[in-house]
Amino acid sequence: MVQSAKPVPPIWCPGCGDFSLLAAVKRAAADLKIPTHDLVLVGGIGCSGSIHNFLEVNGIHALHGRLLAQAVGVKLANPSLTVVAAGGDGDGYAIGMGHFMHAFKKNASILYIVMNNETYGLTKGQPSPTSQIGFEGNVESPFDAILSALSIPAPNFIARTFSGDPKTMIQVLEEAIRFNHENRGFAFVEDLSPCVTYNDTYKLWREKVVDVSKLPGYDPTDRKTMFRLYLDTTEAGKIPIGIMHRPKEVSKAGLEAKLLGDALGPARSEISFPPNLAAYQKLLAGVA
Amino acid sequence: MTTPAAHTAPISGESGPGDARPAVELTDLSVMIGGQGGDGTLTVSDLLGRYFRKCGLYVYMSRNVLSRIRGGHADASVRASRDPISTMKPEVDVLVAFDNEAIEMGKVELAAHGYVIYDSTSFHTDVPNASGFPFATLVGGPLGQPIFKNTAAYGALSVLLGLDPTKTREVIEERFKRRGGEALEKNLKALEIGRKAALEVPGLANRFSVADGDAHDLILTTGNQAVALGFVVGGGRFFAGYPITPATEVMEYLQRYLPAFGGIVRQAEDELAAVNMIIGASYTGARVMTSTSGPGLSLMTEGIGHAGTAEIPIVVADCQRVGPSTGQPTRHEQSDLSHLVNLGHGEYPRFVIAPATPEDCFVLTADALNLAEKWRVPVILLLDQALCQNTTTSARFGLSEVRVDRGKRLTAEDASQLTEYKAYRFTDDGISPYAPPGTPGLWAEITGNEHDEWGHVSVNQTNRVRMMKKRMEKMVKARDDLPPSRLFGATDAKIGFIGYGSTSGPIRETQSILAARGVPTRYFQARTIYPVPVHELDPFLKGVDVAYVVEHNYTGQFARLVREFLPWHHEKIRSILKYDGYSFRTPQIIAEVKGAA
Numbered sequence: 047m048v049q050s051a052k053p054v055p056p057i058w059c060p061g062c063g064d065f066s067l068l069a070a071v072k073r074a075a076a077d078l079k080i081p082t083h084d085l086v087l088v089g090g091i092g093c094s095g096s097i098h099n100f101l102e103v104n105g106i107h108a109l110h111g112r113l114l115a116q117a118v119g120v121k122l123a124n125p126s127l128t129v130v131a132a133g134g135d136g137d138g139y140a141i142g143m144g145h146f147m148h149a150f151k152k153n154a155s156i157l158y159i160v161m162n163n164e165t166y167g168l169t170k171g172q173p174s175p176t177s178q179i180g181f182e183g184n185v186e187s188p189f190d191a192i193l194s195a196l197s198i199p200a201p202n203f204i205a206r207t208f209s210g211d212p213k214t215m216i217q218v219l220e221e222a223i224r225f226n227h228e229n230r231g232f233a234f235v236e237d238l239s240p241c242v243t244y245n246d247t248y249k250l251w252r253e254k255v256v257d258v259s260k261l262p263g264y265d266p267t268d269r270k271t272m273f274r275l276y277l278d279t280t281e282a283g284k285i286p287i288g289i290m291h292r293p294k295e296v297s298k299a300g301l302e303a304k305l306l307g308d309a310l311g312p313a314r315s316e317i318s319f320p321p322n323l324a325a326y327q328k329l330l331a332g333v334a
Numbered sequence: 335m336t337t338p339a340a341h342t343a344p345i346s347g348e349s350g351p352g353d354a355r356p357a358v359e360l361t362d363l364s365v366m367i368g369g370q371g372g373d374g375t376l377t378v379s380d381l382l383g384r385y386f387r388k389c390g391l392y393v394y395m396s397r398n399v400l401s402r403i404r405g406g407h408a409d410a411s412v413r414a415s416r417d418p419i420s421t422m423k424p425e426v427d428v429l430v431a432f433d434n435e436a437i438e439m440g441k442v443e444l445a446a447h448g449y450v451i452y453d454s455t456s457f458h459t460d461v462p463n464a465s466g467f468p469f470a471t472l473v474g475g476p477l478g479q480p481i482f483k484n485t486a487a488y489g490a491l492s493v494l495l496g497l498d499p500t501k502t503r504e505v506i507e508e509r510f511k512r513r514g515g516e517a518l519e520k521n522l523k524a525l526e527i528g529r530k531a532a533l534e535v536p537g538l539a540n541r542f543s544v545a546d547g548d549a550h551d552l553i554l555t556t557g558n559q560a561v562a563l564g565f566v567v568g569g570g571r572f573f574a575g576y577p578i579t580p581a582t583e584v585m586e587y588l589q590r591y592l593p594a595f596g597g598i599v600r601q602a603e604d605e606l607a608a609v610n611m612i613i614g615a616s617y618t619g620a621r622v623m624t625s626t627s628g629p630g631l632s633l634m635t636e637g638i639g640h641a642g643t644a645e646i647p648i649v650v651a652d653c654q655r656v657g658p659s660t661g662q663p664t665r666h667e668q669s670d671l672s673h674l675v676n677l678g679h680g681e682y683p684r685f686v687i688a689p690a691t692p693e694d695c696f697v698l699t700a701d702a703l704n705l706a707e708k709w710r711v712p713v714i715l716l717l718d719q720a721l722c723q724n725t726t727t728s729a730r731f732g733l734s735e736v737r738v739d740r741g742k743r744l745t746a747e748d749a750s751q752l753t754e755y756k757a758y759r760f761t762d763d764g765i766s767p768y769a770p771p772g773t774p775g776l777w778a779e780i781t782g783n784e785h786d787e788w789g790h791v792s793v794n795q796t797n798r799v800r801m802m803k804k805r806m807e808k809m810v811k812a813r814d815d816l817p818p819s820r821l822f823g824a825t826d827a828k829i830g831f832i833g834y835g836s837t838s839g840p841i842r843e844t845q846s847i848l849a850a851r852g853v854p855t856r857y858f859q860a861r862t863i864y865p866v867p868v869h870e871l872d873p874f875l876k877g878v879d880v881a882y883v884v885e886h887n888y889t890g891q892f893a894r895l896v897r898e899f900l901p902w903h904h905e906k907i908r909s910i911l912k913y914d915g916y917s918f919r920t921p922q923i924i925a926e927v928k929g930a931a
């Protein structure tokens with residue numbers, strides 16, 4: 047048995063919503079029997095992005111906002127790995143917005159979890175892209191990641207969870223990872239994860255969350271229905287949680303499957319000379 | 335301005351009937367083809383390049399285009415010689431012009447014996463030694479489209495230069511066989527139309543003669559193609575990039591080459607994503623690269639620093655162009671060097687290596703992958719527009735100088751023998767054995783934060799100092815692994831040149847010219863730029879009275895670096911600089927060498 051890096055204690059404040067998410071990720075990995083050495087957790091910058099330090103995992107701490115680009119690189123290099131990217135709303139929806147929108151379009155089979163607390167906690171409570179108008183002087187409209195996700199016509203898995211409802215969270219994460227394992231593509235889960243120090247929204251969110259699957263007409267395979275359901279719910283002052291989109295067809299639509307088929311991927315390709323020599327010579331002979 | 339119709343019938347020729355002058359014999363020929371973007375100037379130069387290569391000559395071709403799809407002045411130049419060449423000739427022997435602007439721009443470089451062939455469809459010129467042919471009109475009737483005027487011009491040119499008609503035709507067949515059918519047929523017809531028109535002008539045929547050479551089995555290639563090929567044979571299997579002139583062709587070639595080897599090429603949403611995608615793929619164990627130019631490099635700076643401190647091996651090819659900002663996207667410069675050696679905030683090791691020819695690009699790209707993986711540092715492949723995009727004959731790339739060295743990379747079997755796995759273990763050489771994710775039985779933390787051996791975030795002072803030394807000392811410890819410089823010229827010469835990249839071409843030709851005048855020189859071609867090869871530069875500088883650092887920028891970036899690291903040679907160092915977007919021509923260097931004119 048090789049001794050590898052041991053988890054360190056979380057840096058989070060007592061009561062932080064991120065604890066639920068950490069527990070749910072551990073539970074999902076255990077339930078799905080993912081060997082630790084095959085699980086990669088790409089962390090962003092911010093309180094939530096340090097999650098990879100707090101469990102046994104291949105952890106890589108990415109640059110602020112760049113975790114999705116790194117996570118896609120990991121998955122394409124070795125598609126047999128289970129790749130989870132996790133960060134905060136500032137990381138994903140501000141500095142990382144370009145990569146965020148393109149992740150849906152790329153559709154690599156990775157799970158991206160955004161722990162949304164509607165503030166920049168680590169830098170002490172500035173407004174974030176999801177902050178409500180009036181929070182710390184914010185005058186800009188809050189960004190809605192679920193609506194944006196639904197707007198991209200790609201076969202993604204889209205869901206929202208609430209740290210106050212860990213049971214549903216585990217179910218959603220497990221389904222998301224299974225979706226990845228079937229090479230179906232990108233899974234996005236926004237977790238509503240209150241910052242108990244700078245923006246304690248537990249009480250407010252507990253009152254407002256609505257399980258979208260209980261609403262009349264719920265059909266996560268139908269984008270149009272989900273848009274209407276989502277907008278009707280939010281316009282009524284509620285916060286929908288649950289699975290917002292899951293494509294009907296089960297096909298290997300994941301980017302890694304499209305590019306590689308059953309090939310091992312760049313990280314496991316043989317690069318020593320003997321097996322490649324004939325092909326290299328042919329390639330060089332083809333240069334006119 | 336005269337109307338096009340006025341020039342459709344008569345074909346003006348400077349030579350009168352029966353004027354049979356002796357041919358101007360050339361062993362080193364330069365042809366410039368100019369017009370508007372879309373006139374097909376690059377096609378004519380490509381055809382000529384292929385022709386001369388067929389005749390056993392060395393070829394060097396440059397292009398001068400604008401950053402737009404069509405329109406605007408564009409020209410291309412072809413040089414062919416019996417001797418090896420790696421730069422353009424200072425003068426033009428023959429100018430092919432599709433508009434008057436091309437004549438105005440080209441005539442200043444025209445040799446005394448020079449000649450002009452131009453498309454007289456829409457203009458007439460009074461420059462001496464010129465023949466106008468209404469190429470667009472001549473082809474427009476029989477072929478239905480004037481676009482074949484460039485091939486007709488190639489035909490007329492072949493008559494002027496006394497080229498072999500069969501080979502002239504074969505070159506078109508080679509060039510258009512892939513498109514086949516109508517394109518090939520019409521180009522062959524256009525060739526005949528051009529040849530026929532030129533043969534009707536008395537005294538035009540065989541005005542020049544170009545002797546065949548004995549260079550055979552050469553390929554026509556560019557630095558960008560060589561970089562792509564070097565990446566494949568060096569074991570590169572993951573490439574991500576974002577389109578940017580003049581680096582894009584590296585990505586385009588790899589899109590063709592890599593899938594057959596189980597590799598992946600991704601066009602990312604921006605350079606930030608491109609560099610982070612290769613970081614992710616490298617962390618996972620793939621050999622990776624991106625290619626970019628100044629503006630993209632600025633965006634990638636963040637990621638390169640991350641790779642530096644997280645010790646993730648990456649290769650970044652920087653095809654330098656005129657900067658800053660958008661600068662001149664299609665023009666040549668070497669002005670990123672200062673940025674590269676100081677790249678990013680904070681301090682981390684990086685190797686900057688610089689090939690000078692396509693063959694060198696091929697070898698050093700493969701080598702860059704070894705250096706990056708072995709030392710676990712970012713490696714910058716320092717290129718420039720002329721090296722990347724100019725086409726030249728080259729010896730066929732071979733595998734004798736290529737090897738794959740994965741350094742202390744751990745296999746699953748190695749890993750199973752360990753008792754503990756620390757991704758940042760302190761070692762004598764500063765290199766920690768690495769096992770990528772997926773290696774059974776172990777895992778690690780990898781981070782751009784300062785960290786301890788386990789990869790855990792650390793603010794411990796003692797650890798910080800040890801980790802800094804672990805990383806930074808690689809710049810010293812790797813010395814013998816880095817590409818050695820090359821020396822050219824007389825070993826006892828008192829006049830020295832220092833340069834890198836495509837500038838090596840004009841410098842070496844300058845050396846030949848000066849040697850013929852009895853002025854011996856020696857040239858230090860730097861292939862490792864950073865860490866500055868003090869151990870190689872010191873003996874070189876000791877031996878000379880003066881060293882001219884020849885480079886394409888305003889501030890003398892390489893000269894400053896040499897002065898900084900070898901201050902005791904400060905007084906010997908001079909700069910020869912050019913920053914007008916064009917490569918050096920030999921007279922421009924010679925004019926600045928004291929005692930050489």
